[in-house]
Amino acid sequence: MQKNLTSKLPKAPLPVQAPKKQARSTAPVPQVPLKPFLKWPGGKRWLIEDHRDLLPKRINGRYIEPFLGSGAVFFHLRPREAILSDINSELIEAYSAVKRAHRAIVARLSVHHVQHSIDPERYYDVRSEIPATANDRAARMLYLNRTCFNGIYRVNQKGEFNVPRGSKTKVLMPEDMWPEWSKALRNAQLRNSDFEPIIDTARQGDFLFVDPPYTVHHNMNGFIKYNEVMFSWDDQIRLAKAMDRARKRGVRILMTNANHESVRSLYGKGFKQATVSRFSSVSGKSEGRSSFEELVITI
Numbered sequence: 309m310q311k312n313l314t315s316k317l318p319k320a321p322l323p324v325q326a327p328k329k330q331a332r333s334t335a336p337v338p339q340v341p342l343k344p345f346l347k348w349p350g351g352k353r354w355l356i357e358d359h360r361d362l363l364p365k366r367i368n369g370r371y372i373e374p375f376l377g378s379g380a381v382f383f384h385l386r387p388r389e390a391i392l393s394d395i396n397s398e399l400i401e402a403y404s405a406v407k408r409a410h411r412a413i414v415a416r417l418s419v420h421h422v423q424h425s426i427d428p429e430r431y432y433d434v435r436s437e438i439p440a441t442a443n444d445r446a447a448r449m450l451y452l453n454r455t456c457f458n459g460i461y462r463v464n465q466k467g468e469f470n471v472p473r474g475s476k477t478k479v480l481m482p483e484d485m486w487p488e489w490s491k492a493l494r495n496a497q498l499r500n501s502d503f504e505p506i507i508d509t510a511r512q513g514d515f516l517f518v519d520p521p522y523t524v525h526h527n528m529n530g531f532i533k534y535n536e537v538m539f540s541w542d543d544q545i546r547l548a549k550a551m552d553r554a555r556k557r558g559v560r561i562l563m564t565n566a567n568h569e570s571v572r573s574l575y576g577k578g579f580k581q582a583t584v585s586r587f588s589s590v591s592g593k594s595e596g597r598s599s600f601e602e603l604v605i606t607i
């Protein structure tokens with residue numbers, strides 16, 4: 309239940325001019341949704357398309373997203389004030405460049421676009437070299453994301469991107485909205501961080517959208533195994549504790565996670581749980597699409 313705070317506010321002086329604009333905290337979310345500029349594993353486009361009712365109509369405080377990826381929900385909502393964070397430094401560097409210098413990025417992508425259309429194998433040359441400047445690194449990241457196999461992001465043990473080339477031939481697309489993407493990011497603080505300190509900055513009235521990698525707890529033959537090295541079961545427990553602290557501070561929360569009993573068991577008292585279905589393309593199978601259930605947690 310949201311408290312009505314207006315009775316505690318000091319009385320306004322008599323108006324001598326036109327009334328001031330509405331305070332930022334009561335402004336509605338602008339209705340000019342955008343699609344992400346990245347293709348990202350676990351992207352939440354399906355949530356926006358099929359379950360829009362789960363998203364807030366209005367955000368009183370800040371929008372905070374600690375597992376940013378392609379930021380599908382952020383670009384859809386276009387909040388006035390946001391903190392966007394991810395542990396992937398290349399990803400955050402690309403966002404910063406789009407925010408700060410989208411024209412310079414498009415100029416570099418145009419070069420990649422032409423060269424890729426002449427010789428797609430050049431993908432492997434670009435993949436093997438890390439450029440010296442931030443704008444060149446961001447353009448490389450975007451080029452690889454747009455031409456790699458299925459938009460997958462995967463690195464080897466040395467941290468080198470190792471996804472093979474995909475079948476896409478275009479780097480720049482007619483539907484690209486670089487100035488709009490840059491504008492949407494103008495009021496966003498970008499952070500390259502683990503999720504925990506980001507969740508801990510959320511306060512009453514903020515809206516937290518949390519979409520972690522879907523790790524579950526397996527117990528096979530008496531041994532506990534983790535299905536992912538990158539985001540361990542310990543991270544899921546750490547996340548649940550951070551979420552509980554945020555809930556107690558009065559933060560609004562929407563989380564998507566794996567619909568698995570191990571994950572469900574982490575969100576008891578104070579959290580609401582529901583399942584939503586999404587369709588997923590299964591490549592190479594004639595049936596084409598299967599339905600998956602995902603867990604949605606709110607307070």
Ligand SMILES: C[S@@+](CC[C@H](N)C(=O)[O-])C[C@H]1O[C@@H](n2cnc3c(N)ncnc32)[C@H](O)[C@@H]1O
Nearest residue numbers: 348350351352375377378379380395502503519
């Ligand atoms: C499922 S994706 C988020 C997808 C995003 N909602 C979208 O629409 O594209 C999960 C993200 O969490 C990030 N991540 C993994 N471990 C993390 C950690 N410990 N702290 C913060 N981010 C992390 C990954 O880099 C990845 O971008």
